[in-house]
Amino acid sequence: MPSFFLTCKIDNMKNKLSHQQRLAQRMALTPQMRQSIKLLSMSIKDLNEHIESVLTANPFLKKLVETTNREQYSRSSRETSFRPELQVSSDRNENPRQGILSQLTMLGLDKKAFEIAEYLIYELDDNGYLSAELEAGAGDLGVSIEDAEKGLETVQGLEPAGIGARDVGECLELQLKRAGKEDSLEHRIVTEALNELVKNDADTIARSLGTDKDKVLDALRNIKKLNPRPASAVLGEDAQAVIPELIAKVKRNKVQIAINRERLPQLKLYNPYEHELDIIKDPEARKFLKDNMDSAKTLMDGLKRREETISDVATYILGFQQEALAVDSRDIKCLTIKDVARALGFHPSTISRAVSNKYIQVNDKVMALKDLLSQGLKKGNGETTSKAQVLNRISEIVSKEDRSAPLSDEKICGRLESEGIMIKRRTVAKYREALRILPTYLRRKARS
Numbered sequence: 417m418p419s420f421f422l423t424c425k426i427d428n429m430k431n432k433l434s435h436q437q438r439l440a441q442r443m444a445l446t447p448q449m450r451q452s453i454k455l456l457s458m459s460i461k462d463l464n465e466h467i468e469s470v471l472t473a474n475p476f477l478k479k480l481v482e483t484t485n486r487e488q489y490s491r492s493s494r495e496t497s498f499r500p501e502l503q504v505s506s507d508r509n510e511n512p513r514q515g516i517l518s519q520l521t522m523l524g525l526d527k528k529a530f531e532i533a534e535y536l537i538y539e540l541d542d543n544g545y546l547s548a549e550l551e552a553g554a555g556d557l558g559v560s561i562e563d564a565e566k567g568l569e570t571v572q573g574l575e576p577a578g579i580g581a582r583d584v585g586e587c588l589e590l591q592l593k594r595a596g597k598e599d600s601l602e603h604r605i606v607t608e609a610l611n612e613l614v615k616n617d618a619d620t621i622a623r624s625l626g627t628d629k630d631k632v633l634d635a636l637r638n639i640k641k642l643n644p645r646p647a648s649a650v651l652g653e654d655a656q657a658v659i660p661e662l663i664a665k666v667k668r669n670k671v672q673i674a675i676n677r678e679r680l681p682q683l684k685l686y687n688p689y690e691h692e693l694d695i696i697k698d699p700e701a702r703k704f705l706k707d708n709m710d711s712a713k714t715l716m717d718g719l720k721r722r723e724e725t726i727s728d729v730a731t732y733i734l735g736f737q738q739e740a741l742a743v744d745s746r747d748i749k750c751l752t753i754k755d756v757a758r759a760l761g762f763h764p765s766t767i768s769r770a771v772s773n774k775y776i777q778v779n780d781k782v783m784a785l786k787d788l789l790s791q792g793l794k795k796g797n798g799e800t801t802s803k804a805q806v807l808n809r810i811s812e813i814v815s816k817e818d819r820s821a822p823l824s825d826e827k828i829c830g831r832l833e834s835e836g837i838m839i840k841r842r843t844v845a846k847y848r849e850a851l852r853i854l855p856t857y858l859r860r861k862a863r864s
Contacts, residue, residue, distance in 0.1 A: 451715070459773035460659065462773075463680070467681060470715060475686075476686055476687060476688075476705075476708050476712040477685070477715070478684055479681050480683065516575075516579070519574045520533055520537075520574075532557060532559060532566070532567030535556070535753075535765060536564075536571045538769070540579060540651065542651045543644075543645040543651070544579035544645070544646045544647025544651065545579075549791060550582075552752065556753045557764050558754070568580055576646045576647060577591045577646060578590045578642075578643060584644050585606055588606045591643070592606060600635070601625070601632070604625055612624070613636070618633050659676065659775070661676055661679070662674065662726070662774075662775075662776040663676055663777045664730070664776060664779070665779060666741040666778055671734050671735050671738055683712075683716055683719065685713070689701075725766065729762075729767060729771065730776055732760055733751065733771075737749060737751065741779065744779065748804045748805075751789050751790060753767045753771075753789060771784075771786040771789065772786060790804040793806055793838065809832065810828060810853075811853070814828070822856045829844045832844070
């Protein structure tokens with residue numbers, strides 16, 4: 417139901433109060449909708465822990481004994497002919513983002529601002545850096561770049577300090593700002609002499625900033641106390657095995673997807689008081705029975721919607737990337753969250769939740785479902801190339817460079833632009849770091 421808020425606007429010129437009535441319409445989420453959103457965001461680990469806690473508290477739910485471990489999924493029907501072998505991969509642990517997301521709920525954001533910030537949190541990598549281009553995120557959500565920037569500011573204001581940064585310089589700068597050191601020498605070094613900071617070149621820093629070397633050395637010691645991987649303790653890698661939710665076989669003309677029942681338990685309704693007539697007659701007992709039965713049904717409905725949503729999303733993504741996956745190629749096509757949302761008729765935030773912390777086994781190889789999405793970059797001829805293709809091209813360029821004269825990010829950028837790929841030097845640096853390729857001076861040093 418719409419809520420009306422009366423806001424007062426002070427006219428400083430006339431020193432009068434003028435009243436402006438603003439209509440703010442908010443969608444009221446039902447408990448069932450809230451639970452569906454929560455379940456969709458969960459990793460397998462979190463989901464199983466949640467189910468176990470509910471089973472302990474609710475006597476009307478019971479686990480089904482599995483007769484088959486996996487169940488094939490298709491949008492129109494379910495079959496049981498597909499029985500792929502399950503592979504266990506040592507990959508990233510399903511680290512929940514709930515600790516970061518929970519901070520948003522305390523900020524009193526409106527629905528739009530919340531969805532933007534939530535989307536960006538799901539786009540953080542294991543170290544807390546924003547892995548997607550802000551412009552692409554704005555496009556996915558159908559919002560302005562200004563709104564996306566405000567959303568990023570919100571994320572960068574959360575704990576731990578430094579998350580939401582787009583590179584290591586911004587990460588260190590955010591931490592210094594949080595500590596009230598915007599006017600410090602440390603801040604000047606991070607913002608004006610980052611390349612020299614990486615080299616630990618105190619002499620050059622002192623000369624370029626016109627300050628004393630001893631002060632620079634003190635500042636460098638302080639900077640080293642900052643954390644260049646602010647979210648690694650929350651979202652970082654772990655040695656635990658990852659078990660996929662979905663198992664798929666992809667060929668050139670066929671995609672088969674099965675649900676991994678080994679880690680996604682089936683539930684059924686169970687009434688242990690069905691024949692206890694004395695209990696049924698008691699008003700308080702009847703309320704207890706009704707509340708728990710309703711809760712059990714809501715959970716089962718939510719689990720079914722979660723399963724169908726993730727399976728629909730995975731089926732579409734695998735079908736779209738079928739050509740590359742069939743030959744185990746990394747050269748996947750451009751496909752964004754917005755593209756998938758438009759194709760399936762979902763909101764982009766639903767797709768974001770559906771792919772976050774979800775793993776899939778494709779042709780005996782376990783991968784994050786999110787890795788099958790790729791942002792697009794514009795080419796000079798108006799066509800679009802995928803981020804994955806650009807990453808592959810950067811890797812090829814560096815592998816073929818003159819070992820005695822490694823290419824700078826600016827020269828790599830020039831190479832790509834000569835091939836019609838419109839890209840910024842900062843983006844090249846970000847992609848190079850994602851590929852774990854050392855900067856120019858370290859590549860030269862390593863080969864000397």
